[in-house]
Amino acid sequence: MTDRIPFFDGHNDFLLRLMFGSNEREEVWLGNAGKGHLDLARMKQAGFAGGLFAIFVPPISGGPPPDFASLMANPPYDLPMPPKMTHGEAQPMALTMAGLLHWMERAAPDDFKVCCTAEEVREAISNNIIAGVMHMEGAEAIGPDLDALYLFYDMGLRSLGPVWSRPTIFGDGVPMSFPGSPDIGSGLTEKGKDLVRLCNELGIIVDLSHMNEAGFDDVAKISTAPLVATHSNAHALSESPRNLTDRQLAQIRETGGMVGFNYATFYINEDGRASNDMGWEPLIRHIDHLIEHLGEDHVGLGSDFDGCILPKLIGDVTGVPNFLIALSEHGYDNALLQKLARDNWLDCLERGLS
Template sequence: MTAPLPFFDGHNDFLLRLMNAPGPREDVWLGTGGAGHLDLPRMKAAGFAGGLFAIFVPPRASGSLSDLRAMMANPPFEVPLPPQMDHATAQPDAMTMAGLLHWMQRAAPEDFRVCRSVREIRDAMGTGAIAGVMHMEGAEAIGPDLDALYLFHEMGLRSLGPVWSRPTVFGHGVPMAFPGTPDTGPGLTEKGKDLVRLCDSLGILIDLSHLNEAGFDDVAAHSSAPLVATHSNAHALCPSPRNLTDRQLHMMRERGGMVGLNFATFFLNADGSTAADGGWEAMLRHLDHLIDQLGEDHVGLGSDFDGCVVPDVIGDVTGVPALFEAMAAHGYDDALLRKLARENWLACLDRVWG
């Protein structure tokens, strides 16, 4: 039996699932029950060698995430955005998820390591351990004085998206709507520009995935780092505000950045639907377009596992080897597969972190 191709994933929401699990967290992380998209045994079996693990504080209304997905199931749609959340509300959940990432290492020290540099990622991969990097999706937990950023950085934070879809004191996210463009309003606030400059100083990747177009341009103007979207797709193929226009993709290529392909069906399907029975076609079309616009050195994976509906052919993390098989059948050679699987991500992180 051939070993699966090791890959690095630009985004998952496993920490949120772990925090909200109704049963013992050991069963979620170490168990083989099959719930959700990720757990340690399935990740090891699939070749999941490392990834960015998101701290995401969900809207406070009960059931609101499932309600949002239900409203997005039948395009066209325009879902009201959750209200802005202050840092006092967001910090307890964010601290819990940061602690859970470190607990995952304590629970499986031979199989999982929290990593803060590319060298640590490569060292972990070299021993067969999964490399986990702390990411924050929406910076509500930081607060306007930015002091908490130093604390989270000490805990291992190396990637941060200033916004999720709701607004923050730092800027504005794109709406949950279809069809639409990312050109949806004002960009970063002055506090947001301060946040970008401090992230540059600390070596924290700035994730553009949920920012609107004006915010994207503000990051480009106020950061000297590569422009990166950890989990986004091509607007030319699926006109969701969450996807990136060709203009944005060209800027990312010029700045040495990259895009992680998002597996979420509503960012893959041309009609913006959640339909999951379309086979490999949509994923391969987006990969072709991203490679055409960005170049083959600037594209990777950003699954959004445990945070979205994924195609049936993927199912969960154990479906990723089949994706690589589909890429090979589509004409991608071994060298390109290795780049898309992990080499592009590690090279980009090295450019950002130094």
């Protein structure tokens, strides 16, 4: 591989970082201070062609975020999850982040565009404009009557995960623990099933990352759309309940769905540690496994930028080209690299947003 390959990313938490840095948001988005994993300059440098930008409402604790590196340094671990959050608590921050995504476009109209269709994504990329698709990680901001879903849809929401790791009125997520199985807790509630049906009706992708196994199976039974996990890895290689079993991978493949490979070290390391000191081999093993069980048309990238501990070899968005080079040296030809980097996600958006 000699030329840089533009890539589409299945999940990042940049909006959360932008919200917490709101007093310096121009610097966070338009500057190049090297903080966090993303900013406009580094995205353009790396070949970041587009991605799903997550609205994620963090736990309302009033304290600093947990030190995951310490908490996940010595498995086994089982991190306590925060309680349910009401839509009244979640909506203000969710709306702020939705607004910030549109502000990003207004601040850099020649470089970034909020896209609502696969056609708009392709057109933006063809014009060297970064395509941003609004995603929601955990549907706490959607109330029990589901009316807010229409509002967020009109703002551009096109991908939604009913749960993060904490429970919602729609279902249960998986804990941040190791080792563990995704077969924990009950599945979707009746409101959760209604949410999936309405997402299908509107053309919103239902994200299975963070779903427990029962919830995953409920979505598989109800949904008429391809099954998608935006940022998940292989449970056979790292026994985190956040990772997907081979049975789940087979179900995703059967529907023409998609899995985005997550760069979070604690979902890559065989022993579940958060340690970021690793070579390329553990990452490549997961990609190999995903391709083996999904086929080469249904695997892409789902970084979790600005929401995880990355391998040192990646570091931030500018390290993705090096990862693609490592895959090339592993034996992946240019056609397969194009699929993994971008084309599979674009095809998935066409199937999922219709």
